Amino acid sequence: MNHFAAVFSPNAVLSKSAVRILIAMQVGVALLLWIVSPLVLFPKPGEVLGALGDMWQQGLGGELITSFYLNLEAIGLATVVSLLLAYATVMPFFRPVVALLSKLRFLSLVGLTFFFTLMAKSGHQLKLSLLVFSVSVFFVTGMADVINGIPKEEFDLARTLRMGEWRVVWEAIVLGQADKAFDVLRQNAAIGWMMLTMVEGIVRSEGGVGTILLDQNHHFRLAAVFAIQLTILMLGLLQDYGIGLTKNMFCPYAALTLERK
Amino acid sequence: MGNTAYSLGQTLLRIENVCLEYDGRPVLKNVNGEVRDIIVPGRVQGQVVGFLGPSGCGKTSLFRIIAGLNPPTSGRVTVNGFDRPVRAGEVGVVSQNYPLFEHRTVLGNLMLGAKQKEKNSQAARDKVMALLNEFGLGDKFNLYPAQLSGGQRQRCAIIQQILCSEHFLLMDEPFSGLDLLMLEKTCELITKVADMDDLNTIIVVTHDVTAACSVADHLWLMGRDSDSNGNKIPGSRIVKEYNLIERDLCWQPGIITTAPFTDFVREVKDEFRRL
Numbered sequence: 383m384n385h386f387a388a389v390f391s392p393n394a395v396l397s398k399s400a401v402r403i404l405i406a407m408q409v410g411v412a413l414l415l416w417i418v419s420p421l422v423l424f425p426k427p428g429e430v431l432g433a434l435g436d437m438w439q440q441g442l443g444g445e446l447i448t449s450f451y452l453n454l455e456a457i458g459l460a461t462v463v464s465l466l467l468a469y470a471t472v473m474p475f476f477r478p479v480v481a482l483l484s485k486l487r488f489l490s491l492v493g494l495t496f497f498f499t500l501m502a503k504s505g506h507q508l509k510l511s512l513l514v515f516s517v518s519v520f521f522v523t524g525m526a527d528v529i530n531g532i533p534k535e536e537f538d539l540a541r542t543l544r545m546g547e548w549r550v551v552w553e554a555i556v557l558g559q560a561d562k563a564f565d566v567l568r569q570n571a572a573i574g575w576m577m578l579t580m581v582e583g584i585v586r587s588e589g590g591v592g593t594i595l596l597d598q599n600h601h602f603r604l605a606a607v608f609a610i611q612l613t614i615l616m617l618g619l620l621q622d623y624g625i626g627l628t629k630n631m632f633c634p635y636a637a638l639t640l641e642r643k
Numbered sequence: 644m645g646n647t648a649y650s651l652g653q654t655l656l657r658i659e660n661v662c663l664e665y666d667g668r669p670v671l672k673n674v675n676g677e678v679r680d681i682i683v684p685g686r687v688q689g690q691v692v693g694f695l696g697p698s699g700c701g702k703t704s705l706f707r708i709i710a711g712l713n714p715p716t717s718g719r720v721t722v723n724g725f726d727r728p729v730r731a732g733e734v735g736v737v738s739q740n741y742p743l744f745e746h747r748t749v750l751g752n753l754m755l756g757a758k759q760k761e762k763n764s765q766a767a768r769d770k771v772m773a774l775l776n777e778f779g780l781g782d783k784f785n786l787y788p789a790q791l792s793g794g795q796r797q798r799c800a801i802i803q804q805i806l807c808s809e810h811f812l813l814m815d816e817p818f819s820g821l822d823l824l825m826l827e828k829t830c831e832l833i834t835k836v837a838d839m840d841d842l843n844t845i846i847v848v849t850h851d852v853t854a855a856c857s858v859a860d861h862l863w864l865m866g867r868d869s870d871s872n873g874n875k876i877p878g879s880r881i882v883k884e885y886n887l888i889e890r891d892l893c894w895q896p897g898i899i900t901t902a903p904f905t906d907f908v909r910e911v912k913d914e915f916r917r918l
Contacts, residue, residue, distance in 0.1 A: 535742045538710075541732065542710060542732055543732060543755050543756055544730075544731065545732075
């Protein structure tokens with residue numbers, strides 16, 4: 383089968399170099415389309431770069447750092463809260479609680495702002511609590527599903543090794559699913575960035591990249607909007623890479639179980 | 644009486660009137676069975692029981708009860724002469740796909756089993772390494788289970804359970820999906836593990852009648868009784884036991900090619916069909 387046919391064949395397996403070439407070509411085509419696109423609403427790369435330079439001089443870097451730390455704090459807290467809640471589902475008492483929390487992911491953040499405002503003591507705390515809530519409801523759903531999907535025989539294996547039930551939880555769930563916890567974190571850390579811009583739009587007290595994005599959007603400065611979006615994308619990709627790297631460091635076995643399908 | 648001189652010693656494992664019901668429906672009914680220490684003068688001789696039965700007859704349910712993983716509705720299973728029901732961990736379990744903790748290395752997995760018996764880490768490690776070398780896995784201690792072949796994984800799972808339970812091992816369908824060569828190797832492995840200690844007892848749950856006969860000293864056939872009209876009565880029990888030592892059909896190399904063995908397998912298969 384030639385390479386051209388292979389990339390359009392279902393379940394075809396490509397070599398690493400072929401995948402790299404494929405990605406490079408697709409990125410190249412996307413860039414070319416961007417450059418030559420006749421759409422006026424689509425700012426050109428030069429315009430985007432120019433807007434990025436201008437905003438950088440006006441303090442975009444500082445706003446990015448504010449947003450990055452807020453997101454990091456929120457993801458850290460959401461991870462701890464969500465993991466504890468998900469692990470707590472081993473006890474029947476907590477299952478309905480977690481199931482209810484999971485359902486709250488359908489709620490709109492805007493509608494919850496009032497309640498969180500009453501509870502929060504500062505703008506930062508309000509943004510943080512909104513973010514922790516919005517990330518946690520997704521995180522806990524994903525992690526509870528992971529725990530629910532553990533085969534019975536993994537628990538049996540721990541029991542046949544004379545482990546008590548808490549040790550079974552530690553071995554089969556906490557340690558045994560650590561790699562999957564990283565995967566869930568990876569997905570939800572991305573949701574964090576998506577929510578962040580919304581939260582910073584709702585609570586503007588500390589500024590942040592979300593506030594700038596909304597301002598630029600409000601004034602139809604599309605080049606600036608594109609520049610901010612691209613910056614967030616780059617930061618998100620970096621974060622994704624970082625989490626992946628951490629996963630590989632702590633869970634080297636995870637890559638060994640991945641089969642190409 | 645067979646040609647091999649042997650005697651039966653203490654009871655190692657006893658199944659007493661085990662009944663199991665799911666939602667009022669009987670699955671197991673008065674299951675009784677016993678494994679006794681086989682004593683052969685001048686050599687170490689473990690026990691291997693082949694446990695046969697048609698699909699859906701409750702083999703897995705009994706398997707889990709013997710392993711101490713599930714309690715029966717009534718009756719009990721005892722091991723080592725204890726006057727109490729068996730507890731999880733006292734009988735090792737090697738399931739069909741040889742589960743191991745994927746997040747631990749081979750050594751890490753085996754240490755989990757070894758440290759249940761040996762609190763001194765160095766002594767536990769020495770015991771693990773000795774067994775790994777014994778089973779040809781000495782150079783694999785640092786690998787993760789995902790890096791092992793099926794056969795290596797099987798041996799690793801067996802060592803792990805033997806380290807923890809010490810003498811009892813339940814194997815669920817160890818011959819399933821194996822080619823002829825691997826099947827022979829698995830039979831050799833079972834015999835080797837059994838004969839590592841006089842008290843070692845392996846119960847092999849399988850559908851493979853020939854393989855079970857080739858490796859076992861006793862066979863248990865599980866099934867349901869029939870009423871006068873030939874309808875199956877709910878609730879399985881061990882309906883027939885065979886002593887292969889009495890028939891002089893075990894512990895002999897090349898026995899499976901002999902006519903008496905072939906006749907015996909046919910007899911068991913005929914009985915199996917009636918279950």
